[in-house]
Amino acid sequence: MLTIHTCEHDTITLEAKEFFFLAGILGSDRLLGIEDPFRGYLAEEIAEEWEAVKAALCNKGYLVQDENEMELSMLPVVFSRVAIAGLSERSCWLKYSHHGETFEGYLHVTNERVVQVCKCEPNSSCYRLDELGTVDDVCNQLVDELGFKEGFPTEVPALFFSQHKFNELYENALSVDLETLCDQLAEATDDVEGSIALAKCLQFRSLEGEMNLSVWDGQKWETQSAAFLANDSMNWLIRKSMEQDQDWIIASPMSKKQFQDMLLGWLKQSA
Structure with missing residues (x-):
């Protein structure tokens, strides 16, 4: 996992159903690398799930309900990371093993920021969303963390x-x-x-x-x-x-x- 911490906010963690609902609110139907947790559900079942998911997100503080319980607002940092993950038009899936350390996840990219999405644990349905900084920050950090060597023998061909x-x-x-x-x-x-x-x-x-x-x-x-x-x-x-x-x-x-x-x-x- 990349370890850049340029954002003052902590990691956002979302269950797959929470992630799908928040992305749907923002108009995204193309989350990469996440299977639809509601495939095969009836409309009535999805409505029931929404109430449970909404309560969980409110308990986390990611959604805030007004006093009249008529409107919901999304915590700005959650909004930003879910929007980049769900709506960005460039994404890099990355998987590697380096000296025993393994990583698999997505880097979702805009002109200004990069958000990393990966599973909390290999077989879990929980996802971490971390803001890593700019594209230049991420590329610099990635080649350093992966341990690429500075040069190579120029006489070696492809x-x-x-x-x-x-x-x-x-x-x-x-x-x-x-x-x-x-x-x-x-x-x-x-x-x-x-x-x-x-x-x-x-x-x-x-x-x-x-x-x-x-x-x-x-x-x-x-x-x-x-x-x-x-x-x-x-x-x-x-x-x-x-x-x-x-x-x-x-x-x-x-x-x-x-x-x-x-x-x-x-x-x-x-x-």
Whole structure:
């Protein structure tokens, strides 16, 4: 989980039903990464649930009911974070493992702020909403927390694979010795030097993760995907074809600065 704390307010925690209701109040019907908790409910059942959810939100202080119990108002910090999570047009799903620490969540992005949404616990229906700061703040912090290395050997080229072959080598990388893995990668790519560098990263990786950047085009989400790996000396970016009739993967060495610039460009596109 990112640990930027630029906002004076504490973390907002919402159950899935609370999150859906608040997003619905603000006009959002496209929360990413959260299954509809009311799928299959009848209208009468949803109305009953709303009363229970409303009471829970009032108890938390996230909703405030006036003295006549006719109007509800939303706490401003709750309004801001739910609005960004539910209405922003750029979002990055991020999952990684770094030296035993794991994270999975969404970064919802506007021109000014980023809100992180992740589960309170892996199998819970509770979500944390944290405001992380600006896009630049988040990109700077992310590359630092992930431990990307500053540079890489400039003579190491990008490597091309079929998706099937790369997935096979990736899954078996820890079950063979380094020399065997180097040979298998070189056979697949015809590049001995690059294969040695990638094999070392696969076998001694300190970081592995993946991300999906989604941009709302007004009707649907358009998504780009990438994965990343790093060991103590080198970072790799893994990109694959998104078309069903294509079957390729490119593994490219990438410096910390290059990854940061790429992420910044992704999150600021259409800004």
